[in-house]
Amino acid sequence: MTDSYDSLFEPKESLVTRWKSDPFARGSYSYVAVGATGDDYDILGRPVEYPGDKIPRVYFAGEHTNRNYPATVHGSLLSGLREARRIADTFLGSIYEISAP
Template identity: 95%
Template sequence: MRRRSLYYITHAVGNKIQITTVFIIFELALLLFRFIVSCFLISCMTLLGLLLSSDSGNKILLQITTLLTVIMFSLLLSEIMPPSSHAIPIITVYFMCVMIMPVVSVIASVLVLLLHFRNSKNYTMPLWPKESLVTRWKSDPFARGSYSYVAVGATGDDYDILGRPVEYPGDKIPRVYFAGEHTNRNYPATVHGSLLSGLREARRIADTFLGSIYEISAP
């Protein structure tokens, strides 16, 4: 199947008018099988490369092969395709998107493999994550939060009431346990109070359901 486009170019030569007829014939079969099907197959290869697991060992090879295929196909099309009036042709935008996807996939795969095979034997963890994240709330005197005063009209008994477990009438085992910064009367509204209340409720649950053989302490 062919598509024909007819253009008339009129210009004057002296006292005569010269009309030039230009026929542009598009082979739809050529356009379909050479361009559309090829672009579709390249897109499928790119998507399959994105879905392939990094542990398979062939993901990076497949994406690099796809990238080289896209580059070679774009070079061939640049010689075959007629010039376009658009500043950036649609086929150029397509190839840019298809080329970006394998590059991003390869970078992500390399990062995943680096994190997957990283262990204590070939990598030493620096001290700054442990120093910047406070993990010793109970033992570090500089990380116990800022102290605050009890609200006007309230006493420490109110904090004890808020931290008291809730029991259903007739049950011997509490159903709900409360912990938080407003359930500790010694360190109200502080992170340290939250930690101590959590340890307190953990001991209660352990004593109730597991017995007193389990010792729970803060890091």
């Protein structure tokens, strides 16, 4: 397959992370304590509201905010879509419904 599509598979640049040795990351994904529940993921994903008008101003996405798929790439992607929807709903109004898988 690469013979037909050589130019599609030629990387332009690469980056190697050293998350395991990073003193702040200490690994590649988050985890919660033993005995934690899905509610803990929900708390981590709650937007922060401005006290004066109760409108969310800071939104959180990432695998650490997805109760159904924590510590996964697709959990991170789904949480990004969730927050994009929250932002759109807050500032543009709700135009559609999406149910969680």
